[in-house]
Amino acid sequence: MYLSSNERAHQSMIDYLRFERCCSAKIIDVLDDLRRDWFLPDDSDVEHFRPIPIGYSQTMSAPFIVASMTELLEVVAGQKVLEIGSGCGYQTAVLLKLGADVFSIEFVPELVELGKSNLEKIGLIPKIRCGDGYYGWPEEQPFDRIIIAATAPRIPEKLVDQLKIGGVMVLPVKKENREFMVRLRKTSGNVYALEWLYGVKFVPFVGYLAAN
Numbered sequence: 001m002y003l004s005s006n007e008r009a010h011q012s013m014i015d016y017l018r019f020e021r022c023c024s025a026k027i028i029d030v031l032d033d034l035r036r037d038w039f040l041p042d043d044s045d046v047e048h049f050r051p052i053p054i055g056y057s058q059t060m061s062a063p064f065i066v067a068s069m070t071e072l073l074e075v076v077a078g079q080k081v082l083e084i085g086s087g088c089g090y091q092t093a094v095l096l097k098l099g100a101d102v103f104s105i106e107f108v109p110e111l112v113e114l115g116k117s118n119l120e121k122i123g124l125i126p127k128i129r130c131g132d133g134y135y136g137w138p139e140e141q142p143f144d145r146i147i148i149a150a151t152a153p154r155i156p157e158k159l160v161d162q163l164k165i166g167g168v169m170v171l172p173v174k175k176e177n178r179e180f181m182v183r184l185r186k187t188s189g190n191v192y193a194l195e196w197l198y199g200v201k202f203v204p205f206v207g208y209l210a211a212n
Contacts, residue, residue: 006035006037007035010032010035010036010037013031013036013063014028014031014032017031017063017064017067020064022064022067022068022071023067023068023070023071024071026098027067027070027071027094027098028067030094030097030098031063031066031067031094033097034090034093034094034097034122036052036060036063036090038118038121038122039060039088039089039090039093039118040052040054040060040088050062051065054087054088054111054114055110055111056108056110056111057203058085058087058108058111058203059087059203060087060088060090061090061091061149061202065200066090066091066094068181069091069147069149069170069181070091070094070095070098072168072170072181072183072197073145073147073168073170074145074168075095075098075100075144075145076099076144077098077099077100078099078100078101079100079101079144079145080100080101080103080140080142080143080144080145081095081100081101081102081103081143081144081145081146081147082103082104082105082136082137082140082143082145082146082147082159082162083095083102083103083104083105083146083147083148083149084104084105084133084136084146084147084148084149084150084159084171084205085105085106085107085133085148085149085150085203086104086105086106086111086112086115086126086128087106087111087114087115087149088111088114088115088118089114089115089116089118089119089126089128090118091147091149092104092115092119092124092126092128093118093119093122093124095147096119096124096126097124100145102126102127103127103137103140103143104126104127104128104129105128105129105130105131105132105133105136105137106128106129106130106131107130107131107132107133107206108130109130112128112129112130115128116128133148133150133159133205134156134158134159134205135158136158136159136161136162137162138162141161141162142162142163142164142167143162143163143164143167144164144167144168145163145167145168145169145170146159146162146163146167146168146169146170146171147169147170147171148169148170148171148172148205149202149203150171150172150202150203150204150205150206151171151172151173151174151179151200151202151203151204151205152171152172152173152174152205153173153174153205154173154174155173155182155184155192155194156171156205157190160184160186160190160192161190163184163186164186165186165187165188165189166185166186166187167185167186168183168184168185168186169183169184169186170182170183170184171184172200172202175196178199179199179200179201179202180196180197180198180199180200181196181197181198181199181200182194182195182196182197183195183197
């Protein structure tokens with residue numbers, strides 16, 4: 001059977017993720033159902049192992065990062081998830097396919113429209129709005145999970161406030177001129193535990209930088 005270059009690249013990516021075992025089989029199955037080129041302009045040749053520019057100084061994260069962040073989030077169907085930085089809608093689609101109730105905030109108006117269009121084309125109904133992720137989505141709090149696709153200079157306390165006790169937040173954070181993937185577990189009130197996991201490189205959390 002003939003496969004296009006994007007189909008072959010997609011299958012290679014899925015085989016790699018299965019081999020690396022960086023996330024559960026369930027997450028890989030969802031990624032297998034969502035080709036990255038569906039979220040880019042028509043006829044784009046996709047490098048399925050790397051981050052991809054999507055315009056406006058933003059990127060679609062590398063598949064390993066999407067898989068890893070989703071695994072770290074420990075999302076369960078029916079949970080309420082706040083996503084900061086929906087971009088082209090790829091990570092949003094993964095969360096929706098896992099059964100999460102996703103509320104996504106995107107800073108760039110053009111990407112809000114792109115994300116909505118991409119998700120609607122594959123039959124998903126998004127809740128995406130244009131705004132500053134630094135302030136979260138107060139009227140929909142509290143959230144079971146929060147995922148942030150931009151590097152913060154420190155833990156965003158305003159978003160911790162919107163996380164349920166027992167909830168999990170996954171985000172990149174800057175520390176000593178490096179960026180690290182961090183998992184935060186809220187234990188009570190504004191008390192939380194942090195896991196500093198591995199080095200990453202993300203676009204900056206624009207709203208957070210402007211507010212601080």
